[in-house]
Amino acid sequence: MCGIVGYTGAHEASPILLAGLRRLEYRGYDSSGIATISDSQMIVRKKSGRVRVLEEALVVEPAPGSCGISHTRWATHGPATDRNAHPHVGHGGTVAVVHNGVIENHSSLRKELEARGIVFKSQTDTEVIAHLIAVELGDGDDLLAAVEAILPRLEGTYGLAVVSPRCPGQVIGARLGSPLVLGLGEGEHLIASDPVAILPHTSRVAFLQDGEVVRVTPHDFEIRHRERGSITPRIDRIDWKPDAGELSGYDHYMQKEIHEQPDTVRDACRGRLRKAEGTAYFGGLNMSPRQLRGIRRVVFAACGTSWHAALVGEYLIERLARLPVEVEYASEFRYRNAPLDSRTLVFVLSQSGETADTLGALREATRQGHPTLAICNTVGSTIAREADGGIYLHAGHEVGVASTKAFSAQVAVLTMLALELGRLRHLSFPDGVAVVEALESVPDLIAEVLKTEPIIARAAEKLTHAQSALYLGRDIHFPVALEGALKLKEISYLHAEGYPTAEMKHGPIALIDKQTPCVFVAPKGSLHAKTLSNVEEVRARLGPIISVGTEGDESLMSLSDSFLPIPDVPEIIQPLLAVIPLQLLAYHVARLRGCDIDKPRNLAKSVTVE
Numbered sequence: 001m002c003g004i005v006g007y008t009g010a011h012e013a014s015p016i017l018l019a020g021l022r023r024l025e026y027r028g029y030d031s032s033g034i035a036t037i038s039d040s041q042m043i044v045r046k047k048s049g050r051v052r053v054l055e056e057a058l059v060v061e062p063a064p065g066s067c068g069i070s071h072t073r074w075a076t077h078g079p080a081t082d083r084n085a086h087p088h089v090g091h092g093g094t095v096a097v098v099h100n101g102v103i104e105n106h107s108s109l110r111k112e113l114e115a116r117g118i119v120f121k122s123q124t125d126t127e128v129i130a131h132l133i134a135v136e137l138g139d140g141d142d143l144l145a146a147v148e149a150i151l152p153r154l155e156g157t158y159g160l161a162v163v164s165p166r167c168p169g170q171v172i173g174a175r176l177g178s179p180l181v182l183g184l185g186e187g188e189h190l191i192a193s194d195p196v197a198i199l200p201h202t203s204r205v206a207f208l209q210d211g212e213v214v215r216v217t218p219h220d221f222e223i224r225h226r227e228r229g230s231i232t233p234r235i236d237r238i239d240w241k242p243d244a245g246e247l248s249g250y251d252h253y254m255q256k257e258i259h260e261q262p263d264t265v266r267d268a269c270r271g272r273l274r275k276a277e278g279t280a281y282f283g284g285l286n287m288s289p290r291q292l293r294g295i296r297r298v299v300f301a302a303c304g305t306s307w308h309a310a311l312v313g314e315y316l317i318e319r320l321a322r323l324p325v326e327v328e329y330a331s332e333f334r335y336r337n338a339p340l341d342s343r344t345l346v347f348v349l350s351q352s353g354e355t356a357d358t359l360g361a362l363r364e365a366t367r368q369g370h371p372t373l374a375i376c377n378t379v380g381s382t383i384a385r386e387a388d389g390g391i392y393l394h395a396g397h398e399v400g401v402a403s404t405k406a407f408s409a410q411v412a413v414l415t416m417l418a419l420e421l422g423r424l425r426h427l428s429f430p431d432g433v434a435v436v437e438a439l440e441s442v443p444d445l446i447a448e449v450l451k452t453e454p455i456i457a458r459a460a461e462k463l464t465h466a467q468s469a470l471y472l473g474r475d476i477h478f479p480v481a482l483e484g485a486l487k488l489k490e491i492s493y494l495h496a497e498g499y500p501t502a503e504m505k506h507g508p509i510a511l512i513d514k515q516t517p518c519v520f521v522a523p524k525g526s527l528h529a530k531t532l533s534n535v536e537e538v539r540a541r542l543g544p545i546i547s548v549g550t551e552g553d554e555s556l557m558s559l560s561d562s563f564l565p566i567p568d569v570p571e572i573i574q575p576l577l578a579v580i581p582l583q584l585l586a587y588h589v590a591r592l593r594g595c596d597i598d599k600p601r602n603l604a605k606s607v608t609v610e
C-alpha cells in the first residue's frame with residue numbers, strides 16, 4: 001500500500017528518497033513522486049507506474065536539494081495517473097504533501113475550498129490537505145503550526161509528510177491511524193511509513209503515536225501531541241540483517257521466502273518449547289497459568305492469510321485444549337458488536353501489524369474492556385504496540401506480497417498455543433511431549449518437501465491454462481485449501497475457490513469438467529477413506545486432479561494426475577507441510593503465466609485502509 005519517505009540532511013535528498021521508495025516497492029503501488037526544496041524553490045516530479053519510471057524522469061529533469069519527501073501511491077480516490085500521484089501541491093505552490101490513509105470528509109472540504117476559488121488538479125482526497133495547509137500557512141513560515149491547525153478538520157486516517165519552500169530543511173510529519181516512523185541519523189533525519197525504507201541509514205527509530213506531529217531538521221527534531229503537548233519519544237533500535245532485503249540468488253522474494261520456511265518454523269519455536277514439561281510457553285502473553293486456565297472461549301480476528309492461519313488454530317485448539325474457538329474476519333468483527341464475556345480471550349493475528357481492519361478489531365475489543373493479545377510479525381508495529389500482550393512470529397521481514405513464511409510461523413505459534421492451553425487442561429504429559437517432538441521435526445521435514453519443487457513445477461503446467469480451480473480439504477486441511485486457493489488467485493490471477501472437501505457435492509461439483517482442476521489436500525488421517533471417495537467423484541466427472549498426499553499413498557496416487565508428496569507425519573503438524581506444495585504450485589503457475597510475482601496487480605503488502 002502507499003509508502004512515505006522523507007529526508008533532511010547534508011546529502012542530496014533524491015537518491016536517498018528513491019532508494020527508500022524502492023525498498024517500499026514490495027508493499028504494492030501504482031505511481032510514485034518526489035518533492036524537494038532547493039534554494040527556496042520547490043521541485044515536484046511524479047509519474048504513474050513503477051519507481052523506475054520516476055527515476056528515468058529525474059535523469060531528464062532532476063530534483064536537487066537536501067530536503068524532500070516522496071511517495072508510492074496505491075490508488076483509492078482516482079485512477080493511477082501522473083496527476084493523481086503524490087506529492088500534491090497546495091494553493092500558491094507553498095507546500096507539498098504526501099499522504100497515506102483516507103480522508104473521509106474530503107468531498108465537503110473540497111467543496112468548501114472550491115467555493116474559495118481554489119482549483120483542484122487531481123481527483124484525490126489528499127489534495128484537500130495540501131490546500132488546507134497552504135491556506136493556513138498564508139504568508140507565514142511556521143509550517144508545523146499550519147499543519148497542526150488543520151489536522152482537526154480531517155476525518156479519517158493519515159500518515160503525512162509535508163515540505164515547504166518557506167521552511168527549507170524542514171520536514172513535517174503527522175500520524176493518525178497510518179504508521180510513521182522517525183529515523184535518527186548523524187546530521188540527518190528521515191521519516192517513513194515503514195522502517196524498512198530508512199534502515200540502511202540508521203537503526204535508531206522512534207515510532208510516532210496517533211495524534212503526534214513531528215518537525216525534523218538535519219540536526220534536530222520536535223514531537224508534539226495534539227492533547228499532551230511536547231513529547232519525548234522512546235527510541236528503539238531495530239535489528240536489521242543486511243541481506244534480508246536481498247534476493248540471495250532466488251528469482252523472486254516469494255520463492256526465497258518459501259524456501260526460508262525451515263528457518264521460519266525453527267525461529268518461531270525457539271525458546272518456546274518445554275519438552276521436560278511437555279508444553280510450550282510464551283513470555284509475552286502477560287497472563288499467568290491460572291488466568292489462562294480460566295479462559296472459556298477464544299476469538300481470533302484477522303484478514304486474508306492470517307485469517308486462514310487462525311482457522312488452523314481453531315482446529316488445533318479445539319483438538320488439543322477442547323476450548324471453543326471462533327475465527328472472525330477482522331473487518332466484520334469491528335462493526336458486529338459481537339457478544340464477548342469476560343472469560344473470552346481475544347487474539348488478533350497480523351503479519352504486518354498495520355492492517356487497518358485488524359487494528360480496528362483490536363481497538364473494538366479494547367474499547368469493550370477486553371484484554372487483547374496479538375500474534376504479529378512486525379516488531380514495533382501499531383498492533384504489536386497497542387495489544388496488551390502477544391507473541392512475535394520472528395519470521396523476519398516478509399517482502400513478498402503473497403504471504404508465505406508468515407503463515408507457517410503463525411501456524412507454528414498456534415500449534416504451541418494449543419499445546420500450552422491443552423496442557424493447562426486435560427492434555428496428558430506423553431501427548432504433550434509428542435506434540436513438542438512433532439514440532440521439533442518440522443523444519444527438517446519442510447526442507448524435505450522443498451526438494452520436491454521439480455515435481456510441483458511440472459504439476460503447475462496442468463493448471464496454467466485452466467480458467468478456474470477448486471481447492472478441497474477436510475478438517476484441519478480445509479484452511480490449508482483456502483490458503484492454497486488464495487495464493488493462486490493473488491499471484492497468477494486464476495480464479496480458485498477453497499471448500500471443505502465434502503461440501504463440494506453441495507454445489508461446486510457443478511463446475512467440474514475437463515478444464516477445471518481440483519487440488520485435494522489429502523494427507524493420510526482419520527478421514528482419509530472419505531476423502532478418497534470425494535476424489536473418485538471428481539474423477540468420474542473427468543476433472544483433472546492434483547493432490548497433496550502422504551508419500552507412498554498408492555490409492556491417492558492412482559487417482560491423481562499429479563501427486564505432490566509430503567512425509568508421513570502426525571495430523572497435528574500436517575498443515576505446516578501440506579501448505580508448502582500449494583505455495584510452490586501457485587508460484588510456478590504464476591511464473592509460467594508470466595505474472596509479476598512480487599508485485600501482483602492491485603494488491604498491497606499491508607492494507608492500511610478499510
Ligand code: AGP
Binds near residue numbers: 349351604607
Ligand atoms: C496474503 O497473501 C495477503 N497478501 C493478504 O491476504 C494478507 O494476509 C492480509 O492482508 C492480512 O495481512 P496482515 O497479516 O499483515 O494483517
